Amino acid sequence: QDWRSRKKVQIFQYVFLKWLLVLLIGLATGLVGFFNNLAVENIAGFKLLLTGNLMLKDRYYLAFAALVGCNVVLATCAAVLCAYIAPSAAGSGIPEVKAYLNGVDAHSILAPSTLFVKIFGSIFGVAAGFVVGKEGPMVHTGACIANLLGQGGSKKYHLTWKWLRYFKNDRDRRDLITCGAAAGVAAAFRAPVGGVLFALEEAASWWRSALLWRTFFTTAVVAVVLKSLIEYCKNEKCGLFGEGGLIMFNISNAVPSYNTIDLLAILLLGVIGGIFGSIYNYLVDKVLRTYSIINEKGPAFRVLLVIIISILTSCCAFGVPWFAKCIPCPDHLKEVCPTKGRSGSYKSFQCPDGHYNDLASLLLTTNDDAIRSLFSPLNTNEFRIASLVFFFFAMYFLGIITYGIAIPSGLFIPVILAGASYGRLAGRLLSPVANLDCGLFALLGAASFLGGTMRMTVSLCVILLELTDNLLMLPLMMLVLLISKTVADCFNKGVYDQIVIMKGLPFLEAHAEPYMRHLVAGDVVSGPLITFSAVEKVGNIVHSLKMTSHNAFPVIDEPPITDAPELCGLVLRSHLLVLLKGKMFTKHRCLSGAETLKRYHAFDFAKAGSGKGLKLEDVDIDIEEMEMYVDLHPITNTSPYAVVETMSLAKAAVAFRELGLRHLCVVPKTPGRPPVVGILTRHDFMPEHVLGLYPHIDVHK
Amino acid sequence: QDWRSRKKVQIFQYVFLKWLLVLLIGLATGLVGFFNNLAVENIAGFKLLLTGNLMLKDRYYLAFAALVGCNVVLATCAAVLCAYIAPSAAGSGIPEVKAYLNGVDAHSILAPSTLFVKIFGSIFGVAAGFVVGKEGPMVHTGACIANLLGQGGSKKYHLTWKWLRYFKNDRDRRDLITCGAAAGVAAAFRAPVGGVLFALEEAASWWRSALLWRTFFTTAVVAVVLKSLIEYCKNEKCGLFGEGGLIMFNISNAVPSYNTIDLLAILLLGVIGGIFGSIYNYLVDKVLRTYSIINEKGPAFRVLLVIIISILTSCCAFGVPWFAKCIPCPDHLKEVCPTKGRSGSYKSFQCPDGHYNDLASLLLTTNDDAIRSLFSPLNTNEFRIASLVFFFFAMYFLGIITYGIAIPSGLFIPVILAGASYGRLAGRLLSPVANLDCGLFALLGAASFLGGTMRMTVSLCVILLELTDNLLMLPLMMLVLLISKTVADCFNKGVYDQIVIMKGLPFLEAHAEPYMRHLVAGDVVSGPLITFSAVEKVGNIVHSLKMTSHNAFPVIDEPPITDAPELCGLVLRSHLLVLLKGKMFTKHRCLSGAETLKRYHAFDFAKAGSGKGLKLEDVDIDIEEMEMYVDLHPITNTSPYAVVETMSLAKAAVAFRELGLRHLCVVPKTPGRPPVVGILTRHDFMPEHVLGLYPHIDVHK
Structure with a gap:
């Protein structure tokens, strides 16, 4: 069925609905993205404020207990949601969306329960201080929203809108879900063009020019929604939200001018990023395989694993800063130093007044704020070398062991954190001879590590540009990404491709x-081939459907109808079930197709949403009917693609x-x-x- | 032949060569783009300086003569090159590249002579003051360079590099040419990401993720080449080049903050852009059809047409500013006002000291400078309303009548000029109530008109962002582009699609x-089907090749070899010619395939570059050989795609x-x-x- 052949009104209705849907997807994804950030900032902000205030009163043990307590409770919430309600919501979700868009109809990837768990699990997980991002889950969330809207609500939860149930074929669904994935990236990074490119480079397997336009529209809607909501929140109306949350790292006051040493350093960063990235992928794969053994033992084990990792993360965040020396606050600072209440990113931790603990400033804060600190320009000596080295290793290994536990966990943020820390380290080490600011080095380090793990180029480049709002970095960023991807591609595949293979999805x-x-x-x-005659006995059909799980059967025209047996076409299991349910049977072998055709509307054979199709058990046929015949012509696709x-x-x-x-x-x-x-x-x-x-x-x- | 099945060394050689080639394409396109700009700026600069100096001395008639003389001479050079050497270099070239990438092997689209004419014709054409751009021609130039390098030089001009002749199949060539097209956009606009997106959205018909990466690399090389050359030119080492030429419009000091009136105005701009755009496309189509009648009469007529349009354009540029009133120079200006020598964009024309003529400032300058003036922020009253209205109509209609004459002519610049003028007009009219700067209005106007004519969205958006270096305009730009494209799509097709249809290219x-x-x-x-037997008489083959122009013939295995006639595969004309030339004939109908196979290397059957294949006349077969047989098995493609x-x-x-x-x-x-x-x-x-x-x-x- 091609919509171009419909009547004018129907075409208009179709086009209008399709645009309305992408508008709705954009709106919903934008709202969810904002809500997600708001919730994370407020929960994590409350937790950090509590810990910080206790620290200021020198009640260190209580502070530790508060931090660990909050983290474990939040982590448990996330894990319980994930393990008991929707196990497929664990992990990033990008590999699953990628596989779906490749044509894999894996069960429950985009179900409403997954959507619910993805949103709340991600909020709890990120707020619990795990080294995880909300970007991957946002992509999955966007895709789930698109799926839910595209199939007109969920039958299971009695939420259906009939007027939305217009898109019943694979292609329309795939288009909508591609838009959803793009909207997810746009909402996570506030990067509309980056979202489009991400959908194109990483997610979609088939691409048309029209889709580019539609995706672009969706991400534009997301951008507008986010912008207006942030405007609304500017006046402290949204609790602890403030400026933060939706990351937009301002490095625009640092002008990129570079000399030969800078260039060499950047080349080196690219190579390092490639090597670190491929090792990261290798380790993630190993850890995932180990975890999958644990996860298979049951939901309780999953939750336990999450709690263990949560305690480990908390201990690391609270324990290690004790080894860092206190640094006197720099002069001429606009920010409050050390942090008082909610303002300022210099944490005092155990330090006296006028001093700050640089490691605590990175570890005892939200991931977004840590990235912002690492990217911050001008103040080269803000972080000591030892702190940066330690922070890099902490993020690198925590990132590896965190991915794969039963919470929604994105990979972007851990990778950016680790990359930015070694980038800033390079900037710090080279500061006597280099021209480039250490904040820009941190950005390039993040780019190199992202390139080394995810192996995207154009979309990452654009996302980072949109994040930092500095177009002049473009040539350097391209260079770094190309080198790190090239180096890493010598060793193994991109992390998402690895996960797709590990999950056994037939990509x-x-x-x-x-x-x-x-x-x-x-x-x-392979396998025994089951064919039907064009006018087949009902009993045979029922028997075949029962015995096999094939989804399509060849239909063969046989001698009474034609001279020699010839291939009439393919018939789908779901269409057979609809036909059997209709019970248009005849006593004898005769053509009754034309009559049958009248009874059905094309819509009856439209593809049902996931889990909504007819099952064989729903069709109830008595013994007498089993001996009757049914004409398969009306439901046969007479032009199947075939090869010799x-x-x-x-x-x-x-x-x-x-x-x-x-x-x-x-x-x-x-x-x-x-x-x-x-x-x-x-x-x-x-x-x-x-x-x-x-x-x-x-x-x- | 799949490269993955080759030996490791060969794979390495292949991959290395492919990357080397895209590097070379990037370098060459960057250099040509720079040279192009340098030449245009110097030639046009000299011409304008001459005219301006004569005007300052009040020698008006002589100034007019100088302007018209220079323009006509330059225009004639461009037209003669174009009409006598390579007629296919006329026009934008984007439709041709688009058709080539769709699989149309039109004659001489990417020949070396086309490349030569495209570069110099474009320089002369733009310098002659026509309302044309160098962007479309740059795309075509990039594609020609890619083609030339990809097929290892041109045999016709005895420039061949054997080690480059490695890419002999359609797909590799198409990949390289896509990279070339992207490099062209990147070189024309200094917009690397925009170039990639342009290649994706407008040029390419098939797309793979790997190609995205390669294109990105090419445009990155172009960006680096341009940046270093511009750095080199900063100290006035390049004649009149100065800062200009490679357009980068700086509007970053204008912060986009907008109110509801602005938004409504922007919506209106989008609608207007869509309407104007579709009318533009309609008129361009009509004018092109008229011109093609004139152009068919012979090269002399083409040159004449160019000269007429050139004189018309010059008269318009020199005549109309007389009607404009003189405006006193604004105070507190960093620039020189009115223009002295080469500096300053306020032309005095006939005005007394301290005054400038706003229409002359737009018309008697290079197109790039005019755009820069229109986009310039802050000084709202720089141009009078009447001047903007007139300038809009001049650009609109001159753009329409100029496209299609026998010079390489891009459509971007005329469209941007017209769009920016009505955008600025809107900004000027709304300045009492609007928040947005009139330079930003001009930018949005340009976006709306571009969207209305070319119907691209993402790539235009990114190109404009890269041109103006202001990411904050993104949501507004997206809005405008979406509206104008939607409105214009209701009426007709995009201008490039129209041209493809008009040229009769089978897209x-x-x-x-x-x-x-x-x-x-x-x-x-349709048509009589000519089939060959698997072992066929030479005479039959020669006869069939002579009688038809088919490029492929089915080969049928007949009873002596198999039980019943069955389809063995397809054989290509070019392969048949190679086989005939080899003269591996046998006296009797027998299978000699294995022997034949030994004599040939797979390379011998590789696809030759345009115009380099064997012709039937090259194969010389005597009467005795005509009666012999040849075994077609070794050259038959035994797995042709087939449908019932x-x-x-x-x-x-x-x-x-x-x-x-x-x-x-x-x-x-x-x-x-x-x-x-x-x-x-x-x-x-x-x-x-x-x-x-x-x-x-x-x-x-």
């Missing part, structure tokens, strides 16, 4: 593997991927055999499957 | 037309487009007939062809 790459050139499509066809069995597997894989298919018929080359050899699905192209059939094939040839 | 849209759903693939197969004749035409079109095919086999549904019904090519999917066969079909159904 189809855009290119075919080399060994596929030596196989033909017929080689990988001798077609190179590589070419079949390219066709499958580029056309976004779910089923690909394989037809015989020579006549005189049954008109269809088999059906290829996504799983048949997976390396595991192909290499399982042909274990001795040379993978690299 | 394949990403979606199938609605009426195609009612046809099947077999319906549009009853496949819906819409689905076949989607497959054709998405897989980037050139030939699609149509096979019969029922056995017992010849194993191939026909071959579909790009032209068979064109609306003209389909509607020619079925004139009574309802186009909209």
